[in-house]
């Protein structure tokens with residue numbers, strides 16, 4: 402009987418322990434996902450994500466020779482969006498790249514046919530140019546956005 406009680410108590414302890422572990426794991430998973438959560442990211446990082454999505458949409462449309470969506474205006478926020486701390490040391494230098502990118506975007510929106518494909522590739526180069534100076538991580542992703550060398 403003593404053994405049985407012992408086994409029962411020990412069993413409970415193990416259960417309690419594993420429950421705690423599960424809770425801990427859930428907590429960790431939450432923490433990880435909050436890093437992906439909009440609230441944890443800079444405005445600029447979020448804007449970059451929607452710029453990337455935009456590029457994917459345009460690439461897809463160009464490949465299908467389908468019309469592209471209306472020219473977005475929200476990307477002008479590039480000039481003012483708050484970056485992750487320490488990412489941009491000289492805002493004027495950064496904004497020169499941003500300005501070039503926005504003007505290349507305008508070219509994509511206002512051109513057509515094969516000129517639009519060329520304009521798209523120039524826009525993508527503008528992404529790369531800025532990234533070579535500021536944030537090298539996404540460069541492979543930007544390279545994959547190419548239409549000419551898929």
Ligand code: HEC
Nearest residue numbers: 443445446449452453484485498499502528531535536539
């Ligand atoms: C004017 C400079 C500049 C241009 C142009 C630019 N980027 Fe970025 N990008 C940055 C900086 C700086 C960061 C880091 C942002 C931060 O962490 O606050 C970044 C971050 C990113 C990220 C990571 C976002 C994340 O989830 O943290 C991706 C992906 C990205 N850019 C893709 C692109 C693509 C695609 C283009 C072109 C359509 C582009 N970028 C154009 C400067 C630029």
